[in-house]
Amino acid sequence: MNNNYLIPANSKKSALILGFFTPVDLVIFGIGCTITLGLLFLFNDRMDMGLLLLVLSPALVATFLVMPVPNYHNVLQLLTNIIVFAFGRKRLYWKGWCINNEK
Numbered sequence: 001m002n003n004n005y006l007i008p009a010n011s012k013k014s015a016l017i018l019g020f021f022t023p024v025d026l027v028i029f030g031i032g033c034t035i036t037l038g039l040l041f042l043f044n045d046r047m048d049m050g051l052l053l054l055v056l057s058p059a060l061v062a063t064f065l066v067m068p069v070p071n072y073h074n075v076l077q078l079l080t081n082i083i084v085f086a087f088g089r090k091r092l093y094w095k096g097w098c099i100n101n102e103k
Contacts, residue, residue, distance in 0.1 A: 020073055025066040028076070032062025 021029075036059035043055055065076040072078040 020068045021066060022073070025074055025076065029062045029066050032058040032060075035059075 036056055039055040039058070043051055047055075065079075066074045068074055069078055072081070
């Protein structure tokens with residue numbers, strides 16, 4: 001009866017781009033980097049350390065949100081799960097869909 005599952009343990013990971021990212025993650029990262037590049041071109045003549053950190057902040061925030069963490073594919077998913085758990089609890093019923101019971 002052991003190891004008699006129909007669904008492989010890594011089935012969700014194969015649906016992710018490069019094993020870590022969803023299309024939404026890549027859009028968030030792309031938008032953050034695009035905004036940063038635009039701000040770099042806009043403020044390239046008068047750049048000091050404070051302005052540089054402000055200009056780089058969209059890319060840094062986007063990178064933080066899509067950075068992989070253990071047991072979640074990224075920080076954005078972890079934050080979403082925390083918010084849903086804290087504010088939007090639903091009663092879920094387990095039906096069982098992945099064990100092969102041939103008896």
